[in-house]
Each structure stands twice: as C-alpha cells, then as structure tokens.
Amino acid sequence: MLISALPVIDQPARRVGALLEHVNRQLRQHSVPALETLGVRPRHVLALTVLRDTGGSSQADLAGLLQMDRTNLVGLLNELETEGWVERRRSPEDRRRHLVELTAAGGELLSRIDFALAAIEDHVLSALDAAQREQLYELLRQAANLEAACTESPDC
Amino acid sequence: MLISALPVIDQPARRVGALLEHVNRQLRQHSVPALETLGVRPRHVLALTVLRDTGGSSQADLAGLLQMDRTNLVGLLNELETEGWVERRRSPEDRRRHLVELTAAGGELLSRIDFALAAIEDHVLSALDAAQREQLYELLRQAANLEAACTESPDC
DNA sequence: TATTGTTATACTCTATAACTATA
C-alpha cells in the first residue's frame, strides 16, 4: 500500500487546505461582528453547541471535543458561567471533575445564535445552491469523523 | 425573494461553520509541525502560493488576496525575503508600490511544501475517497468564489 | 503516581493608529 501514499506527479491532488482556510476565514469575518451583538465570540458558540449536543460534559472531555487546551477552557467557562449560560458542579462519583451543563438561558441564547449564523452562511455561501450546501455539509461531516476517535495509530 | 432568505423552522439548515472550523483545525494541527521542519508557517505557504499563482503582486493587493492586514504582511515578507524566497522591488510606474515576486528558490521550496501537505491531507481526509475529495475541492472552490470579487453591495 | 481544574506566563496572530514617501 506504499504506492497509494505517493502523490501522483502527472495529476497532482488538488489540496483543499488553502480553500478551507479561505472559506473559514470569510465566514468568521462576517460572523464575529454578528456574534458580538449577542455578547459571544466563536469559541463560546462551539462550547455551547457541544454542551447541547452532549447534554453536559467534564471540562477535560469538553476541551478534547473543542480541540482546545483545558487551561484555556477555564476562562471561557468562567465567562459563560458569569452570564448564566452554563453551570458547573462537582461530580459526585469523582470529586475532581466539574460537570458542565447548558442552562435554559444558554439554550435560548444558542437558538438566537443559530438563527443569526444561518443567515450569515446563507450569504457567504451564496455561490452554492441548496443541494450543493447539503453535499458540502455531508462531506465535511464525514471528513470530521467526529464519532469515531482515531484509534489506529498513537499519533492521531 | 424574501422567503428564501428566511430559515426554515421545521427543517433547519445544517450549518457548515463548525465543521469547517473543525476540519480546518485538524489539518492545521498536522501541518504546522511538518511545515516547521521546512522553516515556514501556514501564512508563508499561503503567501508563496498566491505569488506563484499571480506571478507577482503589490503588497496591498497581496494582503487583499490573503485576507490579512497589510501591516502584518510587512513582517511576513521580511522573513520570506531574508530567506531568499521572495524579492521586493519598487514599481517603475508608481514608486510607492513594492512589486513582490517569487524567486527560483521560493518556487523550489513551495514544491517541497506541496508534497508534504498533500501527504498530510491524504491522512487527515482518509475518511473520504478520491471522488469525494475531488467533490469537496470543487464545492469549496466554488464557495470561495476567488475570481469574482463581491461587487453587489459595499459590505461584501 | 496519575488526573482534574486552576493560575501564571510567553508566544503567535490579528487589528488600530500614526508616520513617510509618493501620487
């Protein structure tokens, strides 16, 4: 299986990295000001979304899902907790752990965020029709591979 | 055309923003160490690539294409110029402008970068087959809309 | 001894204001 790992010289694979970065940046530039009016930054949105999808998580697990350092998550959660959007409480089973959960107010905020971001995506991705956007979503979801943790090799 | 701009409540559009961020971050985490062995960071790669594709550009135009502030481009170009990968020279027509061009050494470096990044994409996007990757590339290219500048409204 | 949350700290990336030289 060595050959499949070698790039084909005649027809080089077209890298998606630069494009991914470009579209992501464009989306961010439009989203940040809109999110600012709601009192949040992109990182907050990701954290709230994961907490809704998982129904609550420890800080270490949450940091893993967000792909961010657990030390930086502390301040982020402080901000969310101050605003009353999340709650921290000690785990009864393991008193080292903080169980973080979305509050009702946090859920309502997230709905407003979803609404605002959907409108922005509609604008930024206007070059794609509905079917293409659905296709893009499916490809990215499959590529992200969120369910299956990379267990094959240690450096994954 | 107002209706098409409204989100459908019953079947909410599935946002690609979070997925885009996730895959982009995963790609970055693998790329940065590989690029470090070649002496560059992601920003350098984007700049070198644009300079190759455009055949040279002024700093202001380059900043626009890279979607970065022109003030931050100065230091980036200083690094690239010190290593001999790009050249700056005054424009004869407009002596305010610096024409930036890729050198032969810069082109060779970019080839090595392309090779390394292709291998990394091959690994990170292993959940997608060749046809799907091609599809993803085309969708992102269309979404990026690099050729057509957004001229409809002033806030684009 | 290892893990969870925490603090302090440094380093990178990004954004803003002000300067110069040219137009």
Next chain:
DNA sequence: TATAGTTATAGAGTATAACAATA
C-alpha cells in the same frame, strides 16, 4: 487629499509549566 509601505502597540488565541485537590 489619498494611497503604499512601515512601525509601534494592544488585544485575542494558544501552548507550557507548576500547583492543589482528588483518585
């Protein structure tokens, strides 16, 4: 007056080391 390049600087995001509490 406006634009291109530059500098200085402040803010946000990120990564590392060390500590207390708990397992």
